[in-house]
């Protein structure tokens with residue numbers, strides 16, 4: 001058995017969520033970089049693995065899994081020494097699942113509405129999109145009743161939510177005290193900066209630079 005192969009790009013938030021999970025599990029993954037800008041994800045061999053042409057994708061000795069949430073659940077269930085990051089208890093697990101869906105359906109989806117038009121040449125972020133993101137921040141703020149998004153302990157839902165929040169907060173900053181306290185808590189993880197912090201900052205800055213360039217070309 002060889003290490004699972006991880007098709008990834010450090011700038012991609014869902015890839016970073018998986019990377020945080022692997023680090024938390026102390027698990028070695030063989031990284032294969034998929035350069036989205038060069039169209040690697042549209043090549044036939046990649047499409048065979050994931051017809052939806054998204055990263056991350058995991059190939060664990062022939063078991064192919066796409067979608068970061070599915071990958072994180074798989075990794076913790078297969079390689080976790082305990083179930084703390086994805087509890088087996090159904091009530092606790094349901095909370096984690098709800099937060100994972102919140103990331104996928106609200107945080108990531110709304111960030112996409114902002115980031116994709118900028119990549120396509122848009123020169124300013126329309127106010128209604130800023131408001132839409134800020135409403136999502138407020139929902140996260142309201143969700144943070146405990147130290148972590150799904151309760152009092154760290155789970156994969158935190159990895160998922162922080163991966164996109166750390167990128168987008170640079171593009172549309174806002175002051176939400178619980179979100180900032182939660183970010184500071186996650187920054188204490190010894191692997192945080194390497195697995196998410198530095199790349200999220202780079203991602204946010206790249207988007208801001210493109211936005212500036214687009215505005216200069218108007």
Ligand SMILES: N[C@@H](CCC(=O)N[C@@H](CS)C(=O)NCC(=O)O)C(=O)O
Nearest residue numbers: 012013014053054055056067068069
């Ligand atoms: N819900 C998916 C989202 C994956 C996703 O949209 N990844 C982006 C990069 S951040 C991608 O691969 N985009 C290329 C494309 O959609 O063609 C997940 O969590 O894995």
